[in-house]
Amino acid sequence: MIWIDTHTHLHEPDFDGDRSEVLQRAQARGVTQLIDPGEDLAGSQRSAALASQWPGYFAACGVHPHESGALQEDWIDELNLLLDHLKVVAVGEIGLDLHYTFSPLSAQQPAFEAQLALARQRQLPVIVHTREAEEETLATLRQAQDGSLTGVIHSFAGSASFAKACLDLGFLLSFSGIVTFKTADALREVAAWVPADRILVETDAPYLAPVPHRGKRNEPAFCVDTGQVLAQVRRTPVEVLAQQTTENARRLFRLPQQEVGFGESR
Numbered sequence: 001m002i003w004i005d006t007h008t009h010l011h012e013p014d015f016d017g018d019r020s021e022v023l024q025r026a027q028a029r030g031v032t033q034l035i036d037p038g039e040d041l042a043g044s045q046r047s048a049a050l051a052s053q054w055p056g057y058f059a060a061c062g063v064h065p066h067e068s069g070a071l072q073e074d075w076i077d078e079l080n081l082l083l084d085h086l087k088v089v090a091v092g093e094i095g096l097d098l099h100y101t102f103s104p105l106s107a108q109q110p111a112f113e114a115q116l117a118l119a120r121q122r123q124l125p126v127i128v129h130t131r132e133a134e135e136e137t138l139a140t141l142r143q144a145q146d147g148s149l150t151g152v153i154h155s156f157a158g159s160a161s162f163a164k165a166c167l168d169l170g171f172l173l174s175f176s177g178i179v180t181f182k183t184a185d186a187l188r189e190v191a192a193w194v195p196a197d198r199i200l201v202e203t204d205a206p207y208l209a210p211v212p213h214r215g216k217r218n219e220p221a222f223c224v225d226t227g228q229v230l231a232q233v234r235r236t237p238v239e240v241l242a243q244q245t246t247e248n249a250r251r252l253f254r255l256p257q258q259e260v261g262f263g264e265s266r
């Protein structure tokens with residue numbers, strides 16, 4: 001079985017001590033490709049640099065809503081340059097977060113819109129973070145959708161109506177360890193009916209470790225645990241779920257079809 005962890009922050013210092021071992025453990029469970037999204041320009045650059053070291057390692061570059069309050073004037077040009085890197089497959093993670101509002105909405109909104117426009121211009125998919133901002137996120141995505149915008153709502157934890165609206169806009173939904181949590185019955189109901197060609201799996205490591213690893217540092221190997229729960233919920237054999245999510249990830253992010261993995265660190 002082959003899996004793709006479509007959202008895993010392996011460039012974070014949490015993994016500086018044992019990144020190679022983490023990648024070996026992922027490969028041992030069939031996770032042979034992953035996408036590491038940046039949260040700001042420096043993180044995006046680290047992710048892109050790491051991506052050039054392993055064939056199965058891909059990067060996304062973007063500015064997270066939390067970081068959108070502290071941007072230099074020419075940040076979008078710098079981001080545009082980062083997107084030239086060969087292993088960068090998406091703009092992300094970008095979006096709106098009205099739960100923490102570490103940055104005010106007045107900073108989040110223009111940063112989100114600018115990055116959606118850049119993604120369209122560069123013909124790259126987007127990785128969207130949204131928390132307690134369903135209406136605002138939908139309005140922004142609707143505005144940006146000219147028929148060419150593709151992307152995923154990552155670590156989906158929203159309502160059924162939000163899920164439907166995102167699917168209508170052409171987006172995929174990606175499920176993290178949250179879907180394995182005891183209290184997540186409503187989310188499991190959503191995960192049960194997402195169309196088979198619109199579902200992805202991710203860890204969001206180092207955060208949100210799935211059951212039975214809850215509370216520990218999360219890592220790409222654990223996306224298999226989330227995949228097993230998704231298969232159960234959807235009454236699908238786990239092999240089929242693995243194949244569907246892998247095909248969906250390769251199609252959205254235009255990843256190579258080979259099971260390249262993390263064997264040959266350069």
Ligand SMILES: [Zn+2]
Nearest residue numbers: 007009093204
């Ligand atoms: Zn993330």
